[in-house]
Amino acid sequence: MSTPGTHAVTVDLVDDDGIRLHAGSDELCNLLFDDRRIWSFWVQRDGRPDGDGWLVPWPERLLLHLEGTTRVTITTAAGATAYDAEVRFGTEDRRLTVVDRQGAPLGIDNYGRLVKTFETKDRGELLPLLDALETVLGLLREQGLEAFPAYGTLLGAVRDGAFIGHDSDADVGYVSRHSHPLDVIRESHRVQRAIQRQGYETARYSGAAFQILVPDADGSRRGLDVFGGFFIDGRLALMGEVFQPFEREWVFPLGTTTLEGRELPAPARPEHLLEAMYGPGWKVPDPAFRFEKSADAQRRFDWWFRGTRVNRPQWDHRYGLARLLPPYQPPHDVSVVLHEREPADAWVLDAGCGRARDARWLAKQGRQVVGLDYSGVAMDFVRARAAEQGWPLELHTVNLLELRQLLVWGARLAARPGPRAMLARHLIDSTSPQGREHVWRLADMVLRGGHRLHLEFLTERIEDEEGRPPLTRPLDPDLVVAELAGWGARVVAREDLVGQPIDYGYGEEVSRDKHWRSCRLEVEWR
Amino acid sequence: MKLRGRERELEARIAALEAQVAECQSLHHRFAELMDVVTELLVPLASRDEAKVQETLQKYADELGS
Numbered sequence: 001m002s003t004p005g006t007h008a009v010t011v012d013l014v015d016d017d018g019i020r021l022h023a024g025s026d027e028l029c030n031l032l033f034d035d036r037r038i039w040s041f042w043v044q045r046d047g048r049p050d051g052d053g054w055l056v057p058w059p060e061r062l063l064l065h066l067e068g069t070t071r072v073t074i075t076t077a078a079g080a081t082a083y084d085a086e087v088r089f090g091t092e093d094r095r096l097t098v099v100d101r102q103g104a105p106l107g108i109d110n111y112g113r114l115v116k117t118f119e120t121k122d123r124g125e126l127l128p129l130l131d132a133l134e135t136v137l138g139l140l141r142e143q144g145l146e147a148f149p150a151y152g153t154l155l156g157a158v159r160d161g162a163f164i165g166h167d168s169d170a171d172v173g174y175v176s177r178h179s180h181p182l183d184v185i186r187e188s189h190r191v192q193r194a195i196q197r198q199g200y201e202t203a204r205y206s207g208a209a210f211q212i213l214v215p216d217a218d219g220s221r222r223g224l225d226v227f228g229g230f231f232i233d234g235r236l237a238l239m240g241e242v243f244q245p246f247e248r249e250w251v252f253p254l255g256t257t258t259l260e261g262r263e264l265p266a267p268a269r270p271e272h273l274l275e276a277m278y279g280p281g282w283k284v285p286d287p288a289f290r291f292e293k294s295a296d297a298q299r300r301f302d303w304w305f306r307g308t309r310v311n312r313p314q315w316d317h318r319y320g321l322a323r324l325l326p327p328y329q330p331p332h333d334v335s336v337v338l339h340e341r342e343p344a345d346a347w348v349l350d351a352g353c354g355r356a357r358d359a360r361w362l363a364k365q366g367r368q369v370v371g372l373d374y375s376g377v378a379m380d381f382v383r384a385r386a387a388e389q390g391w392p393l394e395l396h397t398v399n400l401l402e403l404r405q406l407l408v409w410g411a412r413l414a415a416r417p418g419p420r421a422m423l424a425r426h427l428i429d430s431t432s433p434q435g436r437e438h439v440w441r442l443a444d445m446v447l448r449g450g451h452r453l454h455l456e457f458l459t460e461r462i463e464d465e466e467g468r469p470p471l472t473r474p475l476d477p478d479l480v481v482a483e484l485a486g487w488g489a490r491v492v493a494r495e496d497l498v499g500q501p502i503d504y505g506y507g508e509e510v511s512r513d514k515h516w517r518s519c520r521l522e523v524e525w526r
Numbered sequence: 527m528k529l530r531g532r533e534r535e536l537e538a539r540i541a542a543l544e545a546q547v548a549e550c551q552s553l554h555h556r557f558a559e560l561m562d563v564v565t566e567l568l569v570p571l572a573s574r575d576e577a578k579v580q581e582t583l584q585k586y587a588d589e590l591g592s
Contacts, residue, residue, distance in 0.1 A: 181551070185558035193589040202591035207555045210591065299544075303551030376592045397592040403559035408587050415580070434552075 009043065011083035014072050016090065018057040020050060021074075021082070028288055029082065032073040037119060038062070038098055039108040040166065040287035061114035065106075068096035077284075109168050110289050119165030123260075126163060129222065130260055132214035133170045136224045137265065139198070139212065140174060143191040146254050147174040148265045150227055151240065151277060157259040158270045159283060166287035169224070173238055175251050175267075176230040181304040184208050184230045189404065203376065204402070207305035209239040239305065242276045243297030308401040310432045311471045311505070312374055318471075318505050319355060319378035331361035333500065334425050334520055338454045339365055341522065346419040349446060351400065351439065352427030354503070356382040356393060362423075363393045370413065374399040401431065406438045410445030422446060422453045426502060428480065429457040430472045440487050447525035453489070455480075459496070460517035462504050471505030477519045484523055493522035 009027050013020040019031075026044040030037055039059060041047075047056035058066060067090035074083035089096060098106050098114070105120040118126065133149065140147035149157055150173030156164040163170075176184045185207035192210050196202050201213040201221065208228035213221040229238030236246035250269040257266035267273045274282040278289065335358035338348065346367070350359040353371035355378055363369040371393060373379055379397040386393045400406050413420075422443055428436045443453045459477055462470040481491055499515040566586050570578035 180554075182554040182558045182561075185555060186562055189558070189562045192591055193586075196589040196591050204591055207558065299548075300551070303548050304554060307552065307555070374592070398590075399592065402590075403556050404563045404586075405590055407560070407563045408583055408590070412583050412587060415583075 008080070009074070009076050009082040011074055012053065014074075014083060014085070014087050016066060018047075018055050019074065019083075020053060020055050021047075022053040028077040028286060030075045030077075030287065032075070033070040033096060033098060035071070035073065036098075036105065037107060037166070037287070042288050045290075046288070059108050059112050059114075061112065062098070062108060065098045065114075066090060066096065067092045068094040070096035077286075107166060109166060110287065113168075115168040117166050117168050118163040126260060128216050129163075129170055130262055132216070132222050132224055133172070133259075134262070134264070135214050136172050136212050136226065139195050139200070140172070140191065140226065143194050145174040145176070145187075145191060146252070146265065147172050147226070148254060148267060149173075149257070149259060150238070150273075153259070154257070154266065154270060155274055155278060155282060157257040157264065157266065158274060159285075161258050162260055164285075171225050171227065171240075173227045173229060173240075175236065175238070176228060178230055179232060181207070181230075181232075184228055185305065188228050204399070205309065206239065206301075207308070209305070236273075236276065237297075237300070237304075238273075238276075239301065241291045241293065241297070242273070243294060243300060244276050246272065246276065307432065307434060308399060310401060310435060311430065312399070314471055314505055315354075315375045316377040318503075318507075319375050319381060321507075329357050331358050332425060332456075334358070334454055334456045335362055335423060337520070337522075338362070338421055338423055339367070341454075342421040342452065343419050346421050346451075347416065349413060349420065349422045351422060351424045351442060352430065353382075353395070353423075354378055356386075356395065358423060358425065359393055359395075360386075360391055363391050369393055371395045372398040372400070372409065374401065400438045400442060401435050403438065406442055410442050413442075413446045414448070420446065420451050422451070424453060425456045426458065426472055428455065429475050436483070440483060440489075443489070443523075443525060444487055449525070451525055452492070453521075453523040453525065455519075455521040455523060456497075456500070457519055458502065458504075458516060459519050462502075462514075462516055464504070464506070468506055472502065474517075477521075480519075480521070484521075487525075489523045489525050491521050492524050493520075495520040 009021055009023045009029060011019060011021045021043065023043040026042050028040065028042055031039045039062065041056055043054050043056060047054040069086060069088045072083060072085060072087045073081060075081050100106055104116055106114045107117040107120055109115050109117055137147050149170065151171040152164050152167040153170045156162055156167065176187055178184050178187055188208050188210065192202050192204065195212055202210050204210045209226060211223045211225050213223050215221050227239040229236060231248060234245055235243060237243045250272040251267045253268060254265045255268050256263050257270060339362060348362050348367050348369045350369060350371045353359045353373050356371045359369045359371035376397045379395050383395050386395065398405050398409050424439060428439050447453055458472050458474045461474050464470055484491060497518045497520055500518050502516060566582055570582050
């Protein structure tokens with residue numbers, strides 16, 4: 001990226017489509033509505049050629065708010081004002097506001113998200129975050145990890161002694177004393193369990209990164225991300241983005257930095273870590289900064305640590321929206337079949353139960369039902385409804401992509417008495433091959449001794465009319481049957497189906513009149 | 527012509543090697559998880575304490591986070 005401010009920016013037009021402008025090189029610009037910064041962008045990176053100039057379209061998240069009149073100001077990184085005029089967006093006759101439902105001001109952060117950035121808050125509002133940051137650093141220190149503020153939080157502290165205005169959360173990093181990914185993962189798991197034991201909720205991102213939820217005074221919870229790192233062959237690998245030659249002395253022994261008046265630990269030479277994170281230009285603020293990911297680093301991180309969150313954020317998002325759906329929906333055919341075929345006293349494990357449409361129905365038929373799903377959003381929602389309505393449902397947020405979770409839950413469920421059956425509807429076609437392997441292992445642990453698995457999966461590719469990537473992908477039934485045979489399981493019934501409703505990530509109602517093919521198998525475990 | 531064939535061969539070889547490296551590297555993750563569970567379980571198992579085994583499983587599951 002070129003040095004900002006070396007060429008003039010001329011803005012020709014600001015309207016509902018975006019910003020039309022001319023710039024000699026890729027320039028960093030700040031956009032203000034009624035004197036408040038809303039967004040920052042790089043002309044060429046975020047725009048597209050338009051005639052002999054550029055058109056920078058509005059970020060998707062901002063579009064919803066472009067209604068009414070506002071004074072638009074565009075400044076360059078050098079401080080020049082390139083545009084300053086009243087603009088009317090949409091058709092409504094009112095002042096344009098970019099606020100959330102409670103009226104709190106929002107801004108676009110460097111991930112393109114519309115969030116309550118620090119610059120929208122009073123200093124007093126930042127105190128709980130500072131407290132949470134110190135809590136997390138303390139929790140990690142107790143576990144023997146020398147943690148420090150990382151990424152934007154470290155950048156703000158070292159550069160300005162303050163949070164960065166366009167940032168919206170606080171990050172923490174540590175460099176493990178271990179030098180093998182395997183030990184780094186074990187250590188991260190151990191520390192996560194220890195912190196969970198102390199009463200803090202946690203959520204795992206990868207083998208070396210997780211989130212700690214720290215309660216706020218108002219009862220809400222604030223998630224702080226903890227990124228693990230380690231030295232390998234003279235390089236520092238720090239989850240997220242860093243993988244490059246690095247001296248141990250640049251980290252240890254830790255020094256200090258000051259953030260909003262509080263002294264916090266920091267790498268011995270934080271400037272080296274900041275350069276590794278943000279490049280040599282880290283001293284110059286860039287609210288539109290985007291990490292340029294090195295393909296090699298990403299590949300290594302993927303191999304070492306990732307693969308346990310396949311589409312989980314997407315399902316969380318999907319189930320977040322599903323709150324708006326009507327509470328009662330009829331069961332899917334597969335659970336009706338299960339109910340007919342299984343002994344009346346068999347309890348049911350619904351793996352990947354989602355909003356528990358089937359688990360709920362089966363429970364209402366008088367069966368004991370255990371629902372598992374990796375979407376915490378779905379589980380929180382259903383758990384609340386189950387408590388409200390008195391459904392006899394047992395629900396757990398379990399990520400079967402993690403081997404440790406699968407093994408422990410498999411063992412616990414296997415130890416339950418009585419006949420049992422397992423339901424897995426559009427689970428094996430919504431996960432990775434590794435995830436599918438884990439489903440078979442779970443079934444193997446729980447269903448040994450002649451119990452049955454009721455499976456339904458997609459066999460034909462879904463074409464979404466809006467071109468969105470389906471979260472559920474077809475599987476070849478022969479492959480599935482062969483894999484099951486490898487586990488010593490026997491297919492006792494097979495039905496090829498057309499037109500079963502399926503939620504492939506964007507709501508079931510969309511597919512109601514479609515006729516995608518799927519396959520239903522009843523599988524008996526020896 | 528010959529060179530291009532050699533290039534394709536090398537590309538295929540690199541792709542195969544990458545896949546093999548990926549396979550090996552991803553084993554660390556599974557192995558680490560397995561060690562974590564086994565370590566926690568072995569102690570009560572060695573002392574043949576069934577109640578403790580159940581308690582360990584319960585505690586482990588409770589501490590998993592999400």
